[in-house]
Amino acid sequence: MIIAICNHKGGTGKTTTTINLGRALALRKKSVLLIDLDSQANLSYSLGIIPSEKNIGEVLFKKLPLDQAIVNREGMDIIPANTDLHEYEESIIKNNYGYLLLKDAIGNLNYDFILIDCPPSQSTLNISAFCAADKVLVPMLMDVLSLQGLNQILKTIKEVKENLNSKLEILGVLGVLVDERRQLTREILEHIQKNYPVTVFNNYIHANVKAAEAPSHGVSLLEYAPASRGATDYIALANELLKIYKN
């Protein structure tokens, strides 16, 4: 299953979720490929990967064989990004099949889960991820302004589904940086459940200082602080996902 982890807003836990959901699935013996599709290369840096010619831009545009771009970390395969990636956005638009390059590259790979860490903003790379993906997971802060972001992303998914990838579905909304003591958090969760045609994961990710510390150590949160609340939240999320799809 190919899952795009996407929210057009920045700082909504996309990268943290890609890494730690991936790691939790790998711990359950699933084969996992992470793709860093953000030119800020946060996922790559967070896993201690030094920029090199092994990156997704080279695979898509210079046709480096995909298996030569793979780096291994914590039982996962990873295709890193580097900061040149945004330079390719124009090429995607100019090429008739530009949006489908990613799909062509990863569509036939044999992994249980491919997780794509999407860039913030409504970029061409995001559309490429939606063309390649089966499902979209939306990590979201529980505040009112983030609801606007949810509207936006649902609109983009609908457009891609109608025009480019009819099988695309929203997997669910994941609450991140959740503080259960806040009344607003509960209200927003309930509001989404009542008013939006999307699943909200039963598990959500609490705000946890260890989650913010892990990237500077170049390892996942599950590796850095396995007993932390954030780590156990991601394990619970992986279990919920596996239960839904009985993979």
Ligand SMILES: Nc1ncnc2c1ncn2[C@@H]1O[C@H](COP(=O)(O)OP(=O)(O)O)[C@@H](O)[C@H]1O
């Ligand atoms: N559960 C959490 N608790 C505390 N800080 C978090 C948590 N998840 C992510 N962060 C921190 O919040 C910031 C944004 O997260 P990140 O995953 O990079 O978001 P995005 O990829 O959507 O921009 C990062 O500094 C990250 O370390």
Ligand SMILES: [Mg+2]
């Ligand atoms: Mg990110």
